[in-house]
Amino acid sequence: MDTIAATMTASNRHAVFSDLLQRHRGIVFKVANTYARRAEDRDDLAQEIAAQLWHAYPRYDPARSFSTWMYRVALNVAISHVRAQSVRGRHDAVPLDEGIHDIADATASDHERDQHIRLLQDFIRRQAPLDRALLLLYLDDRPQREIAEILGIGESNVSTKIGRLKQRIRDEL
CATH class of the missing domain: 1.10.10 (Arc Repressor Mutant, subunit A)
Structure with a gap:
């Protein structure tokens, strides 16, 4: 891994990630609101998106836009969520x-x-x-x-x- 995130200490990486997540949190909420109907499902989806963003963060390439990368991860998580819900027969989409x-x-x-x-x-x-x-x-x-x-x-x-x-x-x- 030759990204900047890989060379940071765990504490620095967490602080930088937290700051970026806070600045771009609207993306997480937009995606969660678009792909989950009930409030508890939106909360769960937003939490899952944040967890997957943190998990993928070491592979983030800072030469690219953070918000673009964030949208990509968030939408992939949300689409997987919808697919999982449909398999269970509970397709919970929301406007x-x-x-x-x-x-x-x-x-x-x-x-x-x-x-x-x-x-x-x-x-x-x-x-x-x-x-x-x-x-x-x-x-x-x-x-x-x-x-x-x-x-x-x-x-x-x-x-x-x-x-x-x-x-x-x-x-x-």
Whole structure:
């Protein structure tokens, strides 16, 4: 391991990781809120994401963006969680939290905006895990290059999938 994390003392590594996790904790909560319905499931998923981030941290390459790496780990954990839940017959997906209100038309009334958000949340909840991840990253204004890196797919694939998802949203909503 030739990463900076591998050369740190355990105490330093823990302090640096804790600081990074604290600065980017919103990513963990967004992913957990998107992939788990009940509060206790969201808490469990967020905790599992944090544990897997810590476990993978020694392999983090500081030449890359921490938030990109964090999204990749978090989404992999969440998608595995969804798959495990479906195997048990308990697919617990949830729409994005109310933090996506900025995508609704600012000129719409509060009621209309809330209705648009609920419709979008319902649409996202019904998507396959990879499409849900794609929408989460897109709504978080991540560049297509970064989305491709996080999801492990090509940039042109990201562009195509986003275009198709936008069209499905227009058709359904």
